[in-house]
Amino acid sequence: xxxxxxxxxxxxxxxxxxxxxxxxxxxxxxxxxxxxxxxxxxxxxxxxxxxxxxxxxxxxxxxxxxxxxxxxxxxxxxxxxxxxxxxxxxxxxxxxxxxxxxxxxxxxxxxxxxxxxxxxxxxxxxxxxxxxxxxxxxxxxxxxxxxxxxxxxxxxxxxxxxxxxxxxxxxxxxxxxxxxxxxxxxxxxxxxxxxxxxxxxxxxxxxxxxxxxxxxxxxxxxxxxxxxxxxxxxxxxxxxxxxxxxxxxxxxxxxxxxxxxxxxxxxxxxxxxxxxxxxxxxxxxxxxxxxxxxxxxxxxxxxxxxxxxxxxxxxxxxxxxxxxxx
Amino acid sequence: xxxxxxxxxxxxxxxxxxxxxxxxxxxxxxxxxxxxxxxxxxxxxxxxxxxxxxxxxxxxxxxxxxxxxxxxxxxxxxxxxxxxxxxxxxxxxxxxxxxxxxxxxxxxxxxxxxxxxxxxxxxxxxxxxxxxxxxxxxxxxxxxxxxxxxxxxxxxxxxxxxxxxxxxxxxxxxxxxxxxxxxxxxxxxxxxxxxxxxxxxxxxxxxxxxxxxxxxxxxxxxxxxxxxxxxxxxxxxxxxxxxxxxxxxxxxxxxxxxxxxxxxxxxxxxxxxxxxxxxxxxxxxxxxxxxxxxxxxxxxxxxxxx
Numbered sequence: 143x144x145x146x147x148x149x150x151x152x153x154x155x156x157x158x159x160x161x162x163x164x165x166x167x168x169x170x171x172x173x174x175x176x177x178x179x180x181x182x183x184x185x186x187x188x189x190x191x192x193x194x195x196x197x198x199x200x201x202x203x204x205x206x207x208x209x210x211x212x213x214x215x216x217x218x219x220x221x222x223x224x225x226x227x228x229x230x231x232x233x234x235x236x237x238x239x240x241x242x243x244x245x246x247x248x249x250x251x252x253x254x255x256x257x258x259x260x261x262x263x264x265x266x267x268x269x270x271x272x273x274x275x276x277x278x279x280x281x282x283x284x285x286x287x288x289x290x291x292x293x294x295x296x297x298x299x300x301x302x303x304x305x306x307x308x309x310x311x312x313x314x315x316x317x318x319x320x321x322x323x324x325x326x327x328x329x330x331x332x333x334x335x336x337x338x339x340x341x342x343x344x345x346x347x348x349x350x351x352x353x354x355x356x357x358x359x360x361x362x363x364x365x366x367x368x369x370x371x372x373x374x375x376x377x378x379x380x381x382x383x384x385x386x387x388x389x390x391x392x393x394x395x396x397x398x399x400x401x402x403x404x405x406x407x408x409x410x411x412x413x414x415x416x417x418x419x420x421x422x423x424x425x426x427x428x429x430x431x432x433x434x435x436x437x438x439x440x441x442x443x444x445x446x447x448x449x450x451x452x453x454x455x456x457x458x459x460x461x462x463x464x465x466x467x468x
Numbered sequence: 469x470x471x472x473x474x475x476x477x478x479x480x481x482x483x484x485x486x487x488x489x490x491x492x493x494x495x496x497x498x499x500x501x502x503x504x505x506x507x508x509x510x511x512x513x514x515x516x517x518x519x520x521x522x523x524x525x526x527x528x529x530x531x532x533x534x535x536x537x538x539x540x541x542x543x544x545x546x547x548x549x550x551x552x553x554x555x556x557x558x559x560x561x562x563x564x565x566x567x568x569x570x571x572x573x574x575x576x577x578x579x580x581x582x583x584x585x586x587x588x589x590x591x592x593x594x595x596x597x598x599x600x601x602x603x604x605x606x607x608x609x610x611x612x613x614x615x616x617x618x619x620x621x622x623x624x625x626x627x628x629x630x631x632x633x634x635x636x637x638x639x640x641x642x643x644x645x646x647x648x649x650x651x652x653x654x655x656x657x658x659x660x661x662x663x664x665x666x667x668x669x670x671x672x673x674x675x676x677x678x679x680x681x682x683x684x685x686x687x688x689x690x691x692x693x694x695x696x697x698x699x700x701x702x703x704x705x706x707x708x709x710x711x712x713x714x715x716x717x718x719x720x721x722x723x724x725x726x727x728x729x730x731x732x733x734x735x736x737x738x739x740x741x742x743x744x745x746x747x748x749x750x751x752x753x754x755x756x757x758x759x760x761x762x763x764x765x766x767x768x769x770x771x772x773x774x
Contacts, residue, residue: 163607174623294753296699298706298722299746302729306739310732317730405612409703413726423615424707427622435622442615450610 146465149458157451164443165217168436169210222437226430240437244419246323248441251411251418254334255403258341263396266346270353275380277358289347297406301340301413308336319416337414341406345399352398356391360384390457397453401446502762509758516565516752523566529556531563532714539728542737549741551725557741560716564745568705568717569752571632572698578636579693583643584686588674590644591651602648605641613638617704626709631701639697646689650682657681684767691760695753702749718745 216223222240273282292300309317315335325333360366361384369383408420415421419438426434459465489497502510519526528547529535533555540550548557590598608616617634624630654660655678663677704710705719713720725742732739 160607160610164610167607167611168619171619171623290757291754294695294757295750296702296706296719296746296753298703299743299750302722302726302743302746306729306732306743310730310739311736401612405614408614408618409706412707423618424709427618427707427709430622430625432622435619439611439615439619443611446612447610 146458150455153451153454153458157447157454161444161447164447165214165440166210168439168443169213170206171436172432173206217437217440223433225434226432240433243422243434244437244441247417247419247422249323250321250416251407251420253330254338254341254411254416254418255400255407257331257334258338258345258403259400261338262342262346262349262399265342266349266399267353267392269346270350271357271380273350274354274357274361285350289350292343292347293351297340297344297409298413300343301336301410304336304340305413308339317414319414321417334414334416337410337416340410340413341403344406345403348402349395349399352395353392356395357384357388360388360391386460386462389460393456393460394453397449397456401449404442404445404449498766505758506762509755509762512751512755513759516569516755519562520565520569523562527556527559527562529559531555531560531716533559539738541735542741548744549738551721551741552727557721557725557744560721561718561745561748563716564718564721565748567711567715568698568701568719568749571628571711571717572694572701575632575636575639575697575701576690576694578632579639579697580643580686580690582636583640584647585674586640587644587647588651588678589670590648591655592670592673592678598648601644605644608638608641609645614700614703617700618707618709621704621709626712628711628715631704631710635697635700639693639700643689643693646685647682650685651678654678654681684763688760688764688767691756691763695756698749699753718749721745 213223220241222244225238225240225243269285273285276282305317308314316333317336319333319337321330321333366379366383369379374383407418408424410416411418411420412424419441423435423438423442425431426438535546535550535554535556538550538552538554540546540554542549546556546558548561551557551560586601590601613635616638620634621630624634660673660677663673668677701710702717702719705717706723708720708723710719711717722742722745728738728741729743730739
């Protein structure tokens, strides 16, 4: 077998194993709930029968490992169970399916993250590479100082500064990202301009600094100096000699920051009241709606793991040393 | 003519030997050479600590004291106005320093206690202890920490104690990795071997042989971890699941006063009120980063390219 394929298969197996273990961790979170939480959800007036029926529905009368396989089995079929909210003491069940709650919001979040990534990734790469090329110039220093200050600020600080400047003092963009399923694309982009700008500022700073460091590291290596001394043009050195080795660190940087986006999205969605999955999770945490929290955590964790896995695989595939084994 | 001296002393002949400097003197010399950014950082941190320690004497009003006028403008009795139910913003900012920094410091210490201790243990004992601990940490680190913290808070409820424990445990994973990595280099040294051969116990080897030699990277990591914990707690409080009211803290203050930002067109000062606690958070983070940068440069002797 080609060594690359073997390495990739190893990574895939490792990623799946991690995902499996993470799902166990997320599942067993329920085990730590205080014993009387069924009554807390159903209300004090709940009859014994209602509580018993609810416990039976949750499967609390079965051992944990059976419940885990039930849960993970239905999750794999796209069924995350039913939400805790909407239950009542009389046994009337107005609760909704978790999937119903999550699906439209997940689309919104993916839209926001995608829009941010489309703007942020090329911008960060451009800034990072140019800052590395013109190292220690005025341009480099300005870009560095700007990104250093955005890194140190909490996301909500950046968000509120943007609201203050671009929404109240100069009313250009709306401060509330009010979008629905049937909002046309142009309006959608306009409404999510500020949340996406906030996320862009935060992740461009990280990405740009890491890209710059990766390229500077590389440009200092002897084989680049050799290529320069041979008299190759600057562009040829960068494109043919530096870039093939730079792909791995750059892809890692991008994936790391897209994974960071997954987390940053939570705070930003709350600031702009953007109807996404992050806000749903925060609401569910406040009302202690465990099935929704579990589903959101699983989605976030899976995205995070998959992005990191993808980065691993891309950096293996683009590694010249592995591509041409001796 | 004076009699030539019969005694001979190196001290008189050569230049007087320079006295051995105490650590205090050395620290002073280092401080004098510190760059401007480090001085700025240290001054800011010192100011924050003074404010945090002496909050009850500095603050003009109590942190939960409610006055008759909600959303009072700046100036007069309330230097920075009042919030949505009529509490003095300046006093809450000052008490917020105490609560936010206090909780963040406690969390960071706990994280270092857990992560550092386990990391040292893994590095010394190797074998299956190391394997088990490292794999557990791998799994914990595969979940984004803010998401994990949200999930755990929904289960254990939001109180200061559970906040500290949850974030400390989640952050100790990173401390564990760093401690284990740097301790691995020290564990293989002969003097550690000697200490173990003469029968010292695990705790003694950890504390007296290894810890002093891995201190610099750990101290720098402490600063960075503190920033991270501080930002996480602020974000959680901002989301309404961290430090609970009426305790003043900077994250929830931003959220509570966020509505004021809409009035910036009419009164810029009112619009700035919700940004003040956020700015306080950002300033402290920048200050700690400056000091850590300087410290890293001093101890490692190389400039960090980041």
